[in-house]
Amino acid sequence: MSRFDRQEILPGFGKEGQQKLRNSSVLVIGAGGLGCPILLYLAAAGVGKIGLADGDTVALSNLNRQVLFGVGDLGKNKAETAVRYFQHKYDDIQWEIIPEFFSVENAQEIISGYDLVVDGTDNFPTRYLVNDACVLMEKPLVFGAIYQHEGQVSVFNLGPNSANYRDLYPKMPAASEIPNCADTGVLGVLPGIIGNLMALEAIKVLSGFCKPLKNKVLFFNSLTAQTYEVELVPSAETREAMPRSLASFEIMDYELACEGIKQLTWSEAMRKMNSDVAFVDVREPGEMPPLECTGLIKIPLSNLSAQLDRLEESEEVLFFCQSGIRSQQAAQQLQQTYPDKKIYSIRGGINALKT
């Protein structure tokens, strides 16, 4: 008997469905709240090859929903930690660990080796990036996302006349418009449910078993336990908004396209630092850890509108906060008043400085 006996005897799935799973490969992007349940069930189901891309490290606040990790994993890379867990558990899966964030630079190389992509990321720029890469490379994409008590799931780019993320949301939203889990909170079981629905869609696509959510998006509300299914229509217009070719994809700045604000890493920010650049901490007093350095300007976001004139003289302004969201809001606020200034936000804020 094989470890897949219970699905091999399932009418409609059978040994044939199992063989298709065995011969297929899936790239999971993000080993977070969605990625963990996706991985658990794809690995248990016997997908032949699984790639996992995530450049993030495990934090204590992840543990209510990122069920592959424990207190002993804090600070470790998520992709490496998750794959190590599965390597102990099963001996029949080929793994690829990609301990990096998915980007325009590495997208093509990473995706090209896989039959299907599953998007478990957590921000708009990456979701558009993953979508566009999949459209341009003609890879089917299982999409899922959550907001507080709700989730949405769909399957994009599956064969001809298939809708993609841009047919669902043609206008790119900014992260600063929509709070994330870190701000709104989330019960761990919600990404568990949505991640499981995504794993189910992935298995349907790979095995040919039942009908996947092509040109449909399923909404789920955990407070009411209600679902809502909406039909999507692929459109030529939304296709226009996408990069036309892989060459133009490679030079896209998805953060800039979503946020309208150029984002910098800490090391890029440090290289910019000189006396003409205003370096502004927009955190509220008392947020930890404090940052002290020469020339640092402290203007809490709540007070920025009253103190915009303090930045009037600076041609370039660099904002940071705790996680990189409020600094984008600050940058947008300043840009409205001073459209000619070069304004930047530091990606990930102080949280990104620790490593």
Added chain:
Amino acid sequence: MNEVILIKAFGMIAEKIGGSELEWKNPGTLEALRAKLENEFPDLKAAKFGFAINKKLLQSDAEIPAGAEVALLPPFSGG
């Protein structure tokens, strides 16, 4: 003829309008509905969301049939 429509709001839009369902007199078109929603709930002006009429997503203005269900669908990015 039922000239009342059922508006179903999701995610952040439900928060901004203070509930997940509204029953309104049919304003006729999606653009008219958007204007009425923004007038009633000014927070919606800055929000991005799509409209589905009777569970079909529409990217441009359309007439709202009598008795229709109109869903307001904002993007989620969390994971």
